[in-house]
Amino acid sequence: MAEILLGVTGGAAAFKAVSLASLLSKSGHSVNCILTKAACEFITPTQLSSVSGKPCYTDLFPLQPSLSIPHIALTDNADIMIIAPATAHFIARAAHGLADDLLTSAFLACSSPVLIAPAMNTRMWSNPAVKANVEILISRGIRFAGPVSGMLACGTTGSGRFMEPVDIASICHEMLESRGVQ
Numbered sequence: 001m002a003e004i005l006l007g008v009t010g011g012a013a014a015f016k017a018v019s020l021a022s023l024l025s026k027s028g029h030s031v032n033c034i035l036t037k038a039a040c041e042f043i044t045p046t047q048l049s050s051v052s053g054k055p056c057y058t059d060l061f062p063l064q065p066s067l068s069i070p071h072i073a074l075t076d077n078a079d080i081m082i083i084a085p086a087t088a089h090f091i092a093r094a095a096h097g098l099a100d101d102l103l104t105s106a107f108l109a110c111s112s113p114v115l116i117a118p119a120m121n122t123r124m125w126s127n128p129a130v131k132a133n134v135e136i137l138i139s140r141g142i143r144f145a146g147p148v149s150g151m152l153a154c155g156t157t158g159s160g161r162f163m164e165p166v167d168i169a170s171i172c173h174e175m176l177e178s179r180g181v182q
């Protein structure tokens with residue numbers, strides 16, 4: 001059983017993070033979830049906690065802290081961190097070392113392998129700024145899952161579609177197995 005830290009950002013594919021959390025949880029893993037403020041516009045912490053069976057975290061400075069220093073406590077024992085879906089905004093902040101919320105602070109504090117599954121409009125995904133930020137993260141050993149080509153939330157077809165949760169879970173398992181974590 002692995003300790004998985006799943007970060008969810010504010011994109012149209014955020015609802016698919018619920019399926020991903022469910023798949024990982026049903027595989028026997030312990031799944032802690034962090035939602036960005038924008039992610040909470042698309043899904044609720046309750047949706048994720050109801051499939052993970054664990055509380056969801058949204059705030060760097062919670063009013064009633066259940067963890068002393070959340071971004072450190074959540075990364076202390078994580079075997080892998082997954083950000084799915086990852087927005088262009090998250091990718092930019094991660095590439096440039098910003099830590100202005102719980103998810104980006106946890107990303108910087110995480111010493112385990114990281115898997116990022118981006119999802120965005122095709123024009124956003126092909127924007128040179130996004131491409132450069134992805135290259136920075138790849139050069140630092142971050143693994144990417146997708147995006148794939150297909151129908152997008154905005155109604156167009158092209159690259160930028162969120163990879164299917166089952167395929168992201170499969171890459172996650174492969175990454176865990178390569179480190180001897182079942």
Ligand SMILES: Cc1cc2nc3c(=O)[nH]c(=O)nc-3n(C[C@H](O)[C@H](O)[C@H](O)COP(=O)(O)O)c2cc1C
Nearest residue numbers: 009010011012013036038039087088089090119120
């Ligand atoms: C309806 C709607 C859908 C959006 N979908 C995406 C998306 O799929 N990918 C993306 O990168 N940004 C998307 N955005 C923009 C992000 O929500 C915005 O950049 C936000 O600041 C992301 O914050 P976060 O990265 O902290 O979650 C969308 C915005 C709206 C209003």
